[in-house]
Amino acid sequence: MSIPLLFTPLTLRSLTLRNRVVLSPMCQYQAVEGRMQDWHYQHHSRFASGGLALGFVEATGVTRDGRITHGCTGIWEDAQVPALKRIVDLYHQYGAACGIQIGHAGRRASAERPWDGAAPIQRHDGPEPAWQRVGPSDVPERAGYPAPRALTESEIADLVEAFVAATGRALAAGFDVLEIHGAHGYLIHSFFSPISNRRTDAFGGTRDKRMHFPLLVAEAVRAAWPADKPLFYRTSSVDGVEGGVTVEDTVALAQALKARGIDLLDCSSGGMSGPATLSSAKITPGYQVPYAAAVRRQANLPTMAVGAILEPRQAEDILVAGDADLIAIGRQMIAEPHWLYRAALALGQPDPAAVLSKYYGFYLARRASVLDLADRP
Numbered sequence: 035m036s037i038p039l040l041f042t043p044l045t046l047r048s049l050t051l052r053n054r055v056v057l058s059p060m061c062q063y064q065a066v067e068g069r070m071q072d073w074h075y076q077h078h079s080r081f082a083s084g085g086l087a088l089g090f091v092e093a094t095g096v097t098r099d100g101r102i103t104h105g106c107t108g109i110w111e112d113a114q115v116p117a118l119k120r121i122v123d124l125y126h127q128y129g130a131a132c133g134i135q136i137g138h139a140g141r142r143a144s145a146e147r148p149w150d151g152a153a154p155i156q157r158h159d160g161p162e163p164a165w166q167r168v169g170p171s172d173v174p175e176r177a178g179y180p181a182p183r184a185l186t187e188s189e190i191a192d193l194v195e196a197f198v199a200a201t202g203r204a205l206a207a208g209f210d211v212l213e214i215h216g217a218h219g220y221l222i223h224s225f226f227s228p229i230s231n232r233r234t235d236a237f238g239g240t241r242d243k244r245m246h247f248p249l250l251v252a253e254a255v256r257a258a259w260p261a262d263k264p265l266f267y268r269t270s271s272v273d274g275v276e277g278g279v280t281v282e283d284t285v286a287l288a289q290a291l292k293a294r295g296i297d298l299l300d301c302s303s304g305g306m307s308g309p310a311t312l313s314s315a316k317i318t319p320g321y322q323v324p325y326a327a328a329v330r331r332q333a334n335l336p337t338m339a340v341g342a343i344l345e346p347r348q349a350e351d352i353l354v355a356g357d358a359d360l361i362a363i364g365r366q367m368i369a370e371p372h373w374l375y376r377a378a379l380a381l382g383q384p385d386p387a388a389v390l391s392k393y394y395g396f397y398l399a400r401r402a403s404v405l406d407l408a409d410r411p
């Protein structure tokens with residue numbers, strides 16, 4: 035029997051991922067001054083021993099003001115590196131690779147945590163006050179929300195440098211993969227989208243000019259990230275808003291990113307209006323897969339599909355159809371950290387328990403050899 039694609043390795047630059055399943059980046063809002071806490075360690079522990087190929091650390095701010103909330107992780111100072119390294123070591127201990135997503139929240143910074151409503155912080159004093167949002171233009175996220183301050187060209191150059199410095203720290207922490215967060219309405223996406231970018235200088239106007247900042251970041255990060263390590267980029271492949279980013283725009287961006295050494299496009303969507311991770315829009319299984327498929331075919335760039343990928347067969351079919359190279363899973367992994375064990379059973383892998391750490395897998399394999407289900411009630 036042939037091996038399911040889900041369980042075949044993938045090599046990107048010098049990194050060989052042992053299978054195609056990735057933990058999608060998920061903010062935990064539990065950091066203190068950007069530093070990871072025990073919560074993050076237990077969060078990643080749930081997945082690290084579960085057999086996945088690559089686990090991603092959440093959107094991590096390249097500057098203090100680039101965090102979404104006061105609870106977001108940061109990578110703007112060296113003191114944040116040891117706790118990040120602890121997560122990298124955790125994944126490595128179980129044979130998985132570890133990645134980090136770096137970003138800047140832009141006009142969506144200074145927000146409350148999701149369970150507190152995710153709206154802009156209104157307090158101006160106390161322990162967690164509001165701070166100034168920035169963006170390409172002074173267009174607020176939505177009517178009634180604080181307007182971001184439009185960045186000057188020299189501030190833009192400083193932010194590119196902040197991405198470079200963050201890249202150096204990600205390297206020091208030992209990450210295998212770096213992902214630039216170019217999605218969900220945050221700073222990089224807000225430069226690319228005509229909804230939020232109304233500039234008339236080198237950074238706005240035509241699609242090529244709106245790509246300028248994303249490409250500057252990509253080029254600078256690529257130059258600072260070792261040539262043997264893969265660099266991913268997450269897009270909001272469509273804004274889903276009249277006049278916003280379309281798949282055609284994203285394919286053009288993918289081609290430009292590919293020319294600058296980006297190895298894979300992680301195809302998400304949305305965030306230009308409404309909450310990034312709390313959207314109340316109805317979704318269906320695999321709702322974003324067509325974006326990964328379009329980019330993979332039209333830009334000839336490897337892609338990662340994400341979004342309501344729930345079932346092993348569904349994931350396998352995406353790979354078999356040639357719609358994506360990797361499968362990222364977020365919420366279903368929260369529900370089911372050992373999803374890969376179920377996938378190995380469902381797809382007929384000969385030794386399904388072998389995907390897990392032997393400290394768990396040993397017992398499941400042994401049980402499988404003795405369990406007689408004939409008299410099951």
Ligand SMILES: Cc1cc2nc3c(=O)[nH]c(=O)nc-3n(C[C@H](O)[C@H](O)[C@H](O)COP(=O)(O)O)c2cc1C
Nearest residue numbers: 058059060061092093311340341342343363364365
């Ligand atoms: C709690 C939570 C936090 C998230 N944080 C991030 C993040 O840090 N960066 C990001 O790009 N997407 C983030 N997302 C989006 C997920 O990575 C993923 O793309 C989305 O949840 C769809 O996949 P799923 O249906 O498998 O959960 C987050 C989603 C959730 C539920």
